[in-house]
Amino acid sequence: MVQVDTLPPLIRSEAQKTHLLIRDFIKRTPILTCTTLSALASTPQSAEALARTEWIGRDPARPKINLFFKCENLQTIGAFKLRGATSFLQRLGDEELAKGVVTHSSGNHAAALALAAKRRGAPAYIVMPRISMPNKIAATRSHGAEIVFSGSTAPEREAVAAEVMARTGATMVPPYDHPYIILGQGTLALEVEEQVGLMLDAGSGGKLDAVVAPLGGGGMLSGIATALSGTGIRVFGAEPSFQGGDDGRRGLAADPPERVTEVKTLTIADGLRTPVGVYPWSVISDREKVGGVFAVTEGQILAAMRLVLERMKVVIEPSSAVPLAVVLFNEDFRRRVEQEGGEQGWNICVVFSGGNTTVEAIGKLFAKEENEDER
Structure with a gap:
């Protein structure tokens, strides 16, 4: 962490x-x-x-x-989100990268983190609400991320992300608050x-x-x-x-x-x-x-x-x-x-x-x- x-x-x-x-x-x-x-x-x-x-x-x-x-x-x-995701991934060590990264996002941060992780050879686990737009799901999946679906409320998304972190040891990459x-x-x-x-x-x-x-x-x-x-x-x-x-x-x-x-x-x-x-x-x-x-x-x-x-x-x-x-x-x-x-x-x-x-x-x-x- x-x-x-x-x-x-x-x-x-x-x-x-x-x-x-x-x-x-x-x-x-x-x-x-x-x-x-x-x-x-x-x-x-x-x-x-x-x-x-x-x-x-x-x-x-x-x-x-x-x-x-x-x-x-x-x-x-x-979208601009690739800048922040890349900034975060470039600062992680080999051990952290090996365990992967996780976030919850229905939009541009999801695809940005998926691509940034792909470039660093790190697994990416993206928690997305089931109601996410199909084009944004497809974009995220195209970069090799594992998509985990959740409910649409913030508590539901956060709970699923916590489960993924507990299962994989992945590092949480928040969309903006870091x-x-x-x-x-x-x-x-x-x-x-x-x-x-x-x-x-x-x-x-x-x-x-x-x-x-x-x-x-x-x-x-x-x-x-x-x-x-x-x-x-x-x-x-x-x-x-x-x-x-x-x-x-x-x-x-x-x-x-x-x-x-x-x-x-x-x-x-x-x-x-x-x-x-x-x-x-x-x-x-x-x-x-x-x-x-x-x-x-x-x-x-x-x-x-x-x-x-x-x-x-x-x-x-x-x-x-x-x-x-x-x-x-x-x-x-x-x-x-x-x-x-x-x-x-x-x-x-x-x-x-x-x-x-x-x-x-x-x-x-x-x-x-x-x-x-x-x-």
Whole structure:
């Protein structure tokens, strides 16, 4: 087992060391731009649009925004999760690798850990709910993992994972609540810092002002905040508001701030249906590292996803669309950009966290939206 007293601190230099450790096993995913989306983000929302929100009757914000997109949807296995899984596996010794690794996940972490284990020659035991999407089960199995099915609740998944650990001696690799995972996910921010910096140097100049990323368990957001700490680049989180999916935002808004430990939401952003973990919360609740967390509705997430599909010709999953939805539709965030960015505005990088969806799933999402609009 990994000893707690040997875990690295969550600081920028450790993220840099982690990048050196894993860079040969991950893709350096590209940064894309879209003039149309930057123009839309810089256009005030209409009174009609605001009339359907909590900002009804207010003058719309008028930010100036130049957008960049970090495409982790083009990462191997189709999501950023490979970074954290590889970071963890690269730190295990031969004896631990021989016994294998185990996790419980219905999504991208499952496939990421399966591939990372395969590359290290380690057995992988993945506990997946029986209701997991067939394409994600197939992806995980394709990397040679042994899938063990469970019920869909967290206690059911954890109980089966504990049984596997007792039977095999495998090491638990959590999806987000561990320094190795956090530092691994944070490596994407180091690439963003360099890539966007080079693009700005070659173009209009300026600097990267902010990164906006999805917030679920918090491994990626806390990793980004750790990697960019001290650089002057602001970091913000984005969550769905549906059925209390904005636990990070609510926890920060409490007096004093307090981590929300339970979330029950069926938001379409299925990768964000989990409460923020203990380690991630220690970073996210630090106002010097994370400037705030903002939430958006299901309709706004779908609208952002449609824009990416139609204007950028890029396939992303709903969770990936949440940060763009914040930039386009959350008036609190947009007002902050207007006030702090002034006439010059902000250069903002939005993280596309993954693209693991299907044509059928996308079709159902938009068909449901159209049917609701007709009613």
